[in-house]
Amino acid sequence: xxxxxxxxxxxxxxxxxxxxxxxxxxxxxxxxxxxxxxxxxxxxxxxxxxxxxxxxxxxxxxxxxxxxxxxxxxxxxxxxxxxxxxxxxxxxxxxxxxxxxxxxxxxxxxxxxxxxxxxxxxxxxxxxxxxxxxxxxxxxxxxxxxxxxxxxxxxxxxxxxxxxxxxxxxxxxxxxxxxxxxxxxxxxxxxxxxxxxxxxxxxxxxxxxxxxxxxxxxxxxxxxxxxxxxxxxxxxxxxxxxxxxxxxxxxxxxxxxxxxxxxxxxxxxxxxxxxxxxxxxxxxxxxxxxxxxxxxxxxxxxxxxxxxxxxxxxxxxxxxxxxxxxxxxx
Numbered sequence: 001x002x003x004x005x006x007x008x009x010x011x012x013x014x015x016x017x018x019x020x021x022x023x024x025x026x027x028x029x030x031x032x033x034x035x036x037x038x039x040x041x042x043x044x045x046x047x048x049x050x051x052x053x054x055x056x057x058x059x060x061x062x063x064x065x066x067x068x069x070x071x072x073x074x075x076x077x078x079x080x081x082x083x084x085x086x087x088x089x090x091x092x093x094x095x096x097x098x099x100x101x102x103x104x105x106x107x108x109x110x111x112x113x114x115x116x117x118x119x120x121x122x123x124x125x126x127x128x129x130x131x132x133x134x135x136x137x138x139x140x141x142x143x144x145x146x147x148x149x150x151x152x153x154x155x156x157x158x159x160x161x162x163x164x165x166x167x168x169x170x171x172x173x174x175x176x177x178x179x180x181x182x183x184x185x186x187x188x189x190x191x192x193x194x195x196x197x198x199x200x201x202x203x204x205x206x207x208x209x210x211x212x213x214x215x216x217x218x219x220x221x222x223x224x225x226x227x228x229x230x231x232x233x234x235x236x237x238x239x240x241x242x243x244x245x246x247x248x249x250x251x252x253x254x255x256x257x258x259x260x261x262x263x264x265x266x267x268x269x270x271x272x273x274x275x276x277x278x279x280x281x282x283x284x285x286x287x288x289x290x291x292x293x294x295x296x297x298x299x300x301x302x303x304x305x306x307x308x309x310x311x312x313x314x315x316x317x318x319x320x321x322x323x324x325x326x327x328x329x330x
Contacts, residue, residue: 015146018112018126023054025090025110030060033096034103035244038165038200041071041080043094043114043136046158048076050149059085063103068245073199074161075154095136097295099123114139119286119295134174137162141182153190160186161196168252169197172299208246211236215250215265222319225259226326229315232267251276261326264318272306273314288321 022028030047032040044060051058060080067080084104091108098121099107113124116133133139137159144151151159163183167175170183187193211232218231232247240246247267255263255278262283265276275292277285279299286301294303305314 011142012146014126014128015143018128018143019147019149021090021110021112021126022051022056022092025056027057027085027087027089028059029084029088029091029108030058030094031091031096031102031104032062032094033101034062034064036062036064036068037095037248038071039135039137039162040095041067041077042074042158042160042162042165043140045074045076045080046137046140046155046162047092048079049152049154050144057085070200070203070245071161074158093124094140097121114143117295117297119290119301132174134172134176134179135163135166137166138179138182141186151186151189156186156189156191157196160191160193161200164196164200169201174297205242205246207240207242210240211242211246212250212253214240215247216254219254219257220315221257221259222315223322223326226261227319227322228254228257228260228263229318230254230263230265231311232265234268251278254278255280262322264315266311266314268309268311269304272304272308273311274302274304275314275318276302277318283322283325287325288318291321 028051030044032044048058048060060076061082061084062080063082065082071077088108090110090112092112092114093102094114096102096115097117097119111124113120113122113127113129114136115129116131116136116139118131120129122129128139128143130139141159160183163179167179170179214236215230215232220229221227230250232250236242247265251263251265254260254265261281262277262279262285267274277288277300279285284298286296286298289296289301289303292303292305294301296302308314
């Protein structure tokens with residue numbers, strides 16, 4: 001098993017070996033996690049035109065129906081399928097912490113696992129996990145650069161979109177000089193930042209705005225104002241006509257409250273309550289998410305508390321988990 005997550009590992013070596021495996025495979029599936037975000041789909045789609053030019057039979061697979069429509073401007077978005085091909089020589093996964101989050105049962109004969117989450121379970125035959133990368137697309141970008149693969153306009157657009165969405169438009173602490181140099185290079189490949197910005201942030205749904213109004217009414221501060229909870233119920237979704245995509249940015253906006261260090265959105269799902277956690281300066285919310293079977297980053301993580309539908313009970317659980325790290329009185 002090859003792993004790039006280990007300290008001192010030869011990065012150039014694993015990128016070369018991964019590319020050799022890709023070159024020697026004919027039937028390739030690009031896959032991301034259930035309910036994919038911009039990084040998951042952007043990273044998946046970024047390799048599609050590259051591999052097609054190499055003469056590979058390529059499928060971009062995701063089990064989710066419907067796919068997030070705010071990403072429908074990505075090149076080859078319409079080619080994403082929800083049925084796996086019969087013949088698979090190689091599967092490449094993106095932005096997914098564990099195999100069970102693909103929504104498939106059978107493991108492929110060989111799997112390259114590309115990710116940037118520190119909580120990744122290293123389920124691949126080859127694991128390229130860079131927890132210092134700002135997005136999984138940055139890992140893809142580095143692999144292409146290391147192997148001197150030309151990045152065309154379509155691939156660049158997918159990689160750039162993934163980078164923008166996973167850095168909160170370059171707001172997070174994962175952003176550094178390398179990220180901006182990468183973004184500049186992608187612009188030189190033909191990406192138009194203003195186009196991406198308009199596609200991502202100026203195509204709002206009326207249902208999302210109506211949902212925001214109802215969700216904001218539920219905001220509750222606790223832990224000396226350092227924690228904010230916000231709720232999204234099924235009833236709210238039905239009344240407003242909102243879809244799951246409409247909830248994506250709610251927790252980030254609640255984190256913007258001046259006193260808040262950690263924002264937590266509780267969303268009612270069929271299987272339980274989904275928690276989305278975001279921190280501002282110092283709290284490690286990934287520890288909370290991992291406790292409940294989830295994962296993510298230090299500043300952004302999530303999990304689903306299955307078979308639990310009591311918002312107040314979940315709030316108390318999260319409060320207790322956060323009290324120690326926030327150093328506040330109970």
